[in-house]
Structures are given as C-alpha cells and as structure tokens.
Amino acid sequence: MNLSIRYEEKAELVVVYLSGEIDAYTAPKLREELIPFAEEGTNVRIDLSGVDYIDSTGLGVFIGVLKATDVHDGRLTLVGMSPRVQRLFTITGLDEVMTIEEGEGSK
Template identity: 50%
Template structure:
C-alpha cells in the first residue's frame, strides 16, 4: 500500500496532491507530513484527493484532525477532487456538512 504526498507551499496557501490509498498503514505518513503545516496561522490548505483510490476510517480521522488544527489557527481547509466513493464516505459520516468539499473534477489542483 503506497501513498504519495506532493506539497506546494505558496505564501500562506498550501496545495497538497495525495495519490494512492489512505489506510491504517499510510495515514501516519499523511499525518506527519501535513500536521506541521496545519499549525501555521491563517493558512489556506487545499487537499486534492482525485488520485486517491481508497480511504478508510483512519484517513477520515486524519482529515478531521487537520480540519480542526487549521481552523484553530484561523485558517481555511478544503478537500477537492473527491471520487463518488470518497464523497459518499464523507456524506455518510456527516463530515461533508462540516468540511468544505468540492468533488467536481474542476475543483482539483491539476
């Protein structure tokens, strides 16, 4: 199970492209890469999940934590490029009502 995380930090806007699967094995890498960025004041963090093929509850936990951290530092957090399957996961858990999500392809960073 592999994950690739590409981070582009442009001023106070961070764009992250995640590729692969987010599960119990890869979530710690995602967390350790993104959490330090989430603690910057007034950060705008956009995470593109258009190349994520699978995510379990461990991945959801990482994004909830990131969302809370970014918001507690007066920042903005957004997920883009969600597949129908990932979007349904956020809908079922009620997180789609809390986290800014754009599942349209044009919402991605590409």
C-alpha cells in the first residue's frame, strides 16, 4: 500500500495528514516532505488517523523530524493515532519523548 500525504500551512503551523502505511518503501518520501518544514522552524502537527501501519523505518522518520524541529525551535505534535499505532510508540518509549495528543490534526 502507498502513503498519501496532504498538508495545510497555517501561519507558523503545518498540519500534515497521512493515510496508508509508513514503511521502508514509503518512509523516504515522507522524510522528504517533512524535513523541510522542520528545518524552517515550523511547528509540525501530524495527523496519523489514516495510518494503518508503521515500521521501524517510519519511526526513524519521526525521530528525525523531532530532532530537526528541536534544533530549529519548532515543535512536533502527533495526533489521531489508532490504538495499534499508539501501542508501537508506547512499546518503543517514543511516547515519552514526543508530544502525542488525541483528536485530529486541525486543532
């Protein structure tokens, strides 16, 4: 399955809507889309409500974006995780270092 990436830019916030699977095949495209926002110091809010699956490569993308936002005084927030995806972040301990909120991306 592919990954669909759609985003809305609002002042100093970009809301990214993802749907599909984030894996070794789709992660490079995702990284290519997200890193420029992070490097501009933009606050990045990622809506994962349409994501069914994330593998370790996908987790690596989120870690890279988190580091880039931190370095450039931005902020990364993940929202809308399914219980399955949330569990992955909990098991890996990423829920301790990333801002994860319930709800949808357009807040």
